[in-house]
Amino acid sequence: MNLKVPIAKPLTDEEELEALKKVLESGILAHGPEVEAFEKEFAEYVGVEHAVAVMNGTSALDLLLKAYKIGPGDEVVTTPLTFIATANAILLQGAKPVFADIDPRTFNIDPASVADAITQRTKAILVVHLYGQPADMRALKEIAQDHKLLLLEDAAQAHGAEFEGRKAGALGDAAIFSFYATKNMTTGEGGMVTTNDRLVAERVKLLRDHGQAEKYFHVELGYNLRMTSLQAAIGRVQLRKLDYFNELRRRNARTLTENLSKLHGLTPPYEDPRAKHVYHQYVVRVEDDFPLPRDRLREFLGSKGVGTAVHYPIPVFQQPLYQKLGYPQDICPNAVEASRKVLSLPVHPALTPEQLRYVIQSIEEAARS
Ligand SMILES: Cc1ncc(COP(=O)(O)O)c(C=O)c1O
Numbered sequence: 330m331n332l333k334v335p336i337a338k339p340l341t342d343e344e345e346l347e348a349l350k351k352v353l354e355s356g357i358l359a360h361g362p363e364v365e366a367f368e369k370e371f372a373e374y375v376g377v378e379h380a381v382a383v384m385n386g387t388s389a390l391d392l393l394l395k396a397y398k399i400g401p402g403d404e405v406v407t408t409p410l411t412f413i414a415t416a417n418a419i420l421l422q423g424a425k426p427v428f429a430d431i432d433p434r435t436f437n438i439d440p441a442s443v444a445d446a447i448t449q450r451t452k453a454i455l456v457v458h459l460y461g462q463p464a465d466m467r468a469l470k471e472i473a474q475d476h477k478l479l480l481l482e483d484a485a486q487a488h489g490a491e492f493e494g495r496k497a498g499a500l501g502d503a504a505i506f507s508f509y510a511t512k513n514m515t516t517g518e519g520g521m522v523t524t525n526d527r528l529v530a531e532r533v534k535l536l537r538d539h540g541q542a543e544k545y546f547h548v549e550l551g552y553n554l555r556m557t558s559l560q561a562a563i564g565r566v567q568l569r570k571l572d573y574f575n576e577l578r579r580r581n582a583r584t585l586t587e588n589l590s591k592l593h594g595l596t597p598p599y600e601d602p603r604a605k606h607v608y609h610q611y612v613v614r615v616e617d618d619f620p621l622p623r624d625r626l627r628e629f630l631g632s633k634g635v636g637t638a639v640h641y642p643i644p645v646f647q648q649p650l651y652q653k654l655g656y657p658q659d660i661c662p663n664a665v666e667a668s669r670k671v672l673s674l675p676v677h678p679a680l681t682p683e684q685l686r687y688v689i690q691s692i693e694e695a696a697r698s
Pocket of ligand 1: 385386387388411412414415457483485486506507508509518519520
């Protein structure tokens with residue numbers, strides 16, 4: 330009998346409903362004390378001075394780069410194996426994304442390749458903690474310090490992840506998070522900037538709110554990218570559950586790895602011993618000697634009802650948008666190879682033990698084919 334196993338599923342219950350009800354009854358639905366409370370609690374959780382809530386992760390990236398005045402003539406080194414928002418935020422400033430290759434073991438940006446990509450124009454390194462595992466922030470910090478560059482974290486997939494005992498979001502000069510529905514914690518759509526830099530936090534606050542320093546007193550050109558109290562109310566409840574959700578993800582990942590590492594041609598995720606991986610995605614590498622190519626394995630699992638995904642099938646510089654901008658096709662070979670081999674399997678906290686067993690059995694069946 331086929332079970333249906335989705336690749337992702339937000340987990341909410343009466344607590345989120347109750348929090349939403351309270352906000353609705355309060356009559357303050359847009360920005361208000363609920364958002365400020367969420368910001369304070371999120372900053373405390375991450376271990377930074379300031380957190381600024383915005384509409385989504387994309388706007389958090391946009392406003393953060395604007396706050397640092399990254400613009401035309403500037404280059405920002407980043408990874409090509411990410412959701413397109415990371416690199417597009419750089420383009421949207423009129424700056425140039427410069428792609429460094431990834432470490433094939435962790436799928437995160439490779440510090441040696443970052444060092445090679447730095448020029449006179451480089452202003453920042455924008456690191457992505459891909460799939461929920463922080464990048465090598467020790468080496469990246471050294472490079473950033475040596476070259477006097479900003480070190481920015483795209484922690485959209487890494488709520489609660491750690492590197493050498495410190496949380497993602499507190500590992501560089503500033504960071505962004507996304508609370509999209511499939512993330513480790515959600516507000517439906519939502520985003521946050523975290524930093525210890527008061528001036529940057531203040532600028533993001535201005536930019537998200539029409540450059541409004543006081544009521545109807547506008548000092549900058551800004552947007553309306555404020556988070557609503559409804560989003561914040563959900564976020565506050567989800568934040569309290571985050572460590573529990575992450576433990577469930579890590580437990581599911583352990584079970585998957587224990588079983589899948591026995592299969593020839595399938596490489597389970599590598600955990601950097603200095604990092605706490607929170608498994609936003611559980612990503613295996615389907616090697617060339619696995620009985621089925623990656624996309625055939627996907628089809629097979631799909632026919633069994635097991636949802637999978639590919640994060641990401643095309644490295645950013647090979648996207649049509651970037652090809653039109655003249656990026657070469659043949660840079661970053663490790664990212665190109667990863668995009669051909671990676672497969673994300675269900676690892677989310679809503680998985681039942683029966684579903685998890687079924688995922689493993691279905692992959693074992695594919696391995697025998
Ligand atoms: C690495 C990364 N950066 C940025 C974003 C953008 O976040 P959002 O979808 O909230 O705009 C996402 C998520 O979707 C992401 O995974």
